[in-house]
Amino acid sequence: MAQLTHTPEVTALRSLETLSQTxxxxxxxxxxxxxxxxxxxDIITAREEGLEEGIQKGRxxxxxxxxxxxxxxxxxxxxxxxxLSRLRMATPxxxxxxxxxxxxxxxxxxxxxx
Numbered sequence: 001m002a003q004l005t006h007t008p009e010v011t012a013l014r015s016l017e018t019l020s021q022t023x024x025x026x027x028x029x030x031x032x033x034x035x036x037x038x039x040x041x042d043i044i045t046a047r048e049e050g051l052e053e054g055i056q057k058g059r060x061x062x063x064x065x066x067x068x069x070x071x072x073x074x075x076x077x078x079x080x081x082x083x084l085s086r087l088r089m090a091t092p093x094x095x096x097x098x099x100x101x102x103x104x105x106x107x108x109x110x111x112x113x114x
Contacts, residue, residue, distance in 0.1 A: 059092075064087050064090065067102070071083065074102065
């Protein structure tokens, strides 16, 4: 094992040696500390992944709202149910393509025919 020089680590290991009388107790304590570290790391990772997923969903919802507003501005309100359904189920790629199609569309159906 490499020589530890970081003061908090050295202090922690000295405390561990003092508290644990046998080598077996020391190894169990180290295993517990590793388990706590792994658990905390898993929690942090899950939070970060959840945050990234939330950001992505927010972007997608923003794209849907923006495209809906643009379509309503161009073709009037209210939009037919079939358009609202398509927007709700759309992937980001579809939304992007429909946004491009909107610039050339003469009628509402032209947006979704690509």
